[in-house]
Amino acid sequence: MDHFQFRDSELHVEDVPLSAIAESTGTPTYVYSKATFLEHLLRFQEAFAPLDPLTCFAVKSCSNISVLQLLGEHGAGMDIVSGGELQRALAAGVDPARCVYAGVGKTDEEIEFALRSGIGFFNCESSPEYRNIERIASRLGVTARIALRVNPDVDPGAHRHTTTGVRATKFGIDIEDTLAFFEAHAGSPHCELCGLHAHIGSPVREVMPYVVAVERLLATIDLLEQAGHPISTLDIGGGFAADYETGEAPPARTYAEALVPILEPRVRDGLRIILEPGRSISANAGILLARVQYVKEAGDRRFAILDAGMHTLLRPSHYDAFHFVWPCRPPAGMTPPARTREPAIPGLKNYDVVGPICETGDYIALDRPLPALERGDLIAIFGSGAYGMSMANRYNSMPLPAEVMVDGTAVHLIRRRETHEDLMSHESRVAAPASG
Ligand SMILES: Cc1ncc(COP(=O)(O)O)c(C=O)c1O
Numbered sequence: 543m544d545h546f547q548f549r550d551s552e553l554h555v556e557d558v559p560l561s562a563i564a565e566s567t568g569t570p571t572y573v574y575s576k577a578t579f580l581e582h583l584l585r586f587q588e589a590f591a592p593l594d595p596l597t598c599f600a601v602k603s604c605s606n607i608s609v610l611q612l613l614g615e616h617g618a619g620m621d622i623v624s625g626g627e628l629q630r631a632l633a634a635g636v637d638p639a640r641c642v643y644a645g646v647g648k649t650d651e652e653i654e655f656a657l658r659s660g661i662g663f664f665n666c667e668s669s670p671e672y673r674n675i676e677r678i679a680s681r682l683g684v685t686a687r688i689a690l691r692v693n694p695d696v697d698p699g700a701h702r703h704t705t706t707g708v709r710a711t712k713f714g715i716d717i718e719d720t721l722a723f724f725e726a727h728a729g730s731p732h733c734e735l736c737g738l739h740a741h742i743g744s745p746v747r748e749v750m751p752y753v754v755a756v757e758r759l760l761a762t763i764d765l766l767e768q769a770g771h772p773i774s775t776l777d778i779g780g781g782f783a784a785d786y787e788t789g790e791a792p793p794a795r796t797y798a799e800a801l802v803p804i805l806e807p808r809v810r811d812g813l814r815i816i817l818e819p820g821r822s823i824s825a826n827a828g829i830l831l832a833r834v835q836y837v838k839e840a841g842d843r844r845f846a847i848l849d850a851g852m853h854t855l856l857r858p859s860h861y862d863a864f865h866f867v868w869p870c871r872p873p874a875g876m877t878p879p880a881r882t883r884e885p886a887i888p889g890l891k892n893y894d895v896v897g898p899i900c901e902t903g904d905y906i907a908l909d910r911p912l913p914a915l916e917r918g919d920l921i922a923i924f925g926s927g928a929y930g931m932s933m934a935n936r937y938n939s940m941p942l943p944a945e946v947m948v949d950g951t952a953v954h955l956i957r958r959r960e961t962h963e964d965l966m967s968h969e970s971r972v973a974a975p976a977s978g
C-alpha cells in the first residue's frame with residue numbers, strides 16, 4: 543500500500559529513517575513518499591485505462607506544488623476549487639487545459655483568471671454562476687467550456703460533512719432539473735454547455751453508489767441528447783476511498799471493474815470521461831511526524847500531548863476520522879503487524895493522543911492502545927497525506943508545519959516550517975496619530 547515500513551525496529555519512509563527527518567527538519571512535519579504517490583496514481587490510471595479518462599487530481603487533498611508537479615508530470619490533470627489552487631497548478635507546470643474548476647462561490651476575479659488561463663472546464667454549480675461566467679467570457683471575448691454539476695441523489699455512506707451529491711445541498715443542481723437548465727442556458731455564444739459533472743461525496747467505500755449515480759447520469763445524458771443538447775464529457779468526480787484502516791477501502795480496480803463496463807460503450811461513442819481522485823492517491827502517500835511533549839494522567843485518562851493537533855491535522859476532530867498512530871521506534875516486540883484500531887500486541891496502554899490547542903476537541907486519537915510513551919518519543923500519524931497539510935491552520939498562532947518529499951534516500955524540503963515572524967508578516971500596527 544505504501545512505503546512507510548518498519549525496518550530494524552524503526553519506521554522508515556522509503557530508505558530514510560523518520561528519526562533522521564525529525565533531526566534535520568524538526569516536528570511537526572508532513573513526510574511524503576514519492577514512490578507511494580506514483581504507485582497510487584499508476585494503479586488508478588491502469589484500472590480505468592479502458593476508458594482513456596482524464597484523471598484530474600483533487601488539489602484540495604494535498605496542494606504542495608511539488609506534489610502537483612510530480613503528478614502532473616505523470617499524466618494527471620488537476621481538479622481545482624479556487625483561484626489559489628489554479629495558481630498552484632500553473633506554478634507546478636500543469637497545462638490549464640487539463641484542469642477542471644468546481645466550487646460554489648467562484649468570484650469574478652477567479653472566473654476571469656481561469657478564463658484568461660485557458661481552463662479546461664468550469665464545473666458550474668448554479669444558474670447565477672452560469673450567467674456570471676457567460677457575462678465575463680463575453681466581456682473577454684472568449685468561450686467558456688462548461689459542465690453542469692448535478693446531484694444524482696445517491697447516499698454515498700460518507701460523513702455528513704462530505705456528503706455532497708444528495709438533494710438540496712449547496713453544490714450543483716438536482717438531477718431532475720438538468721433538462722430545464724439546458725433549455726434555459728444552452729446556445730450562448732460565450733459558453734459551450736457540453737458536459738455533466740457529479741461528485742457524490744468522500745470517502746465512498748462501496749461501489750454501488752457510483753454505479754447508481756453513473757446510471758442516472760447516463761440516462762440524463764440520453765434525455766439531453768434527445769432534446770438536442772449534445773454532451774461530450776462526463777466527469778464523475780472523486781471520493782474513491784483510501785485505506786485508512788486496513789481492509790476498509792476497495793482498491794481502484796474494484797471501482798473500475800464496476801464502472802468500466804457501464805461507461806466503455808459510451809466512450810466508444812465519443813463520450814470523454816473525467817475522474818477527480820484525491821485521497822485515494824494522496825492519503826497513504828504521507829504521514830504526519832510529531833513528537834510527544836508530555837505524558838500525563840487525569841482521572842481514568844492517560845494523555846500523550848503532541849506538538850501536532852487539530853491545527854496540524856483537522857480530520858480526527860472535524861470528521862471523527864481514524865488515523866493509525868504509532869511510535870517510530872517502538873519497544874522490542876511492538877512493531878505493529880497491521881494498522882488496525884485494535885493491534886493484537888500484549889502490553890499496550892490506552893492513550894488519548896492530543897494536541898497543544900486550547901480546545902477539548904483537539905485530538906488525534908482517543909482511547910488508543912499504544913506502547914508506553916515518553917516525553918520526546920517520535921510519533922507517526924499514518925494516512926495523513928490527504929486533507930492534512932491542506933487543512934492545517936494557524937489557530938493559537940501556531941506556525942504551519944514543514945513538508946518533505948522523500949525519494950529513495952533523498953529528502954527534499956518542499957515547504958519550510960513557518961516562523962513566528964511569518965505568522966505576523968501580513969499584519970501591521972496602527973500608526974500612532976501624529977502629535978502636535
Ligand atoms: C468536486 C470534488 N471532486 C473531487 C474531490 C476529491 O475527493 P476525494 O479526495 O475523496 O477523492 C472532492 C472532495 O471534496 C470534490 O469536492
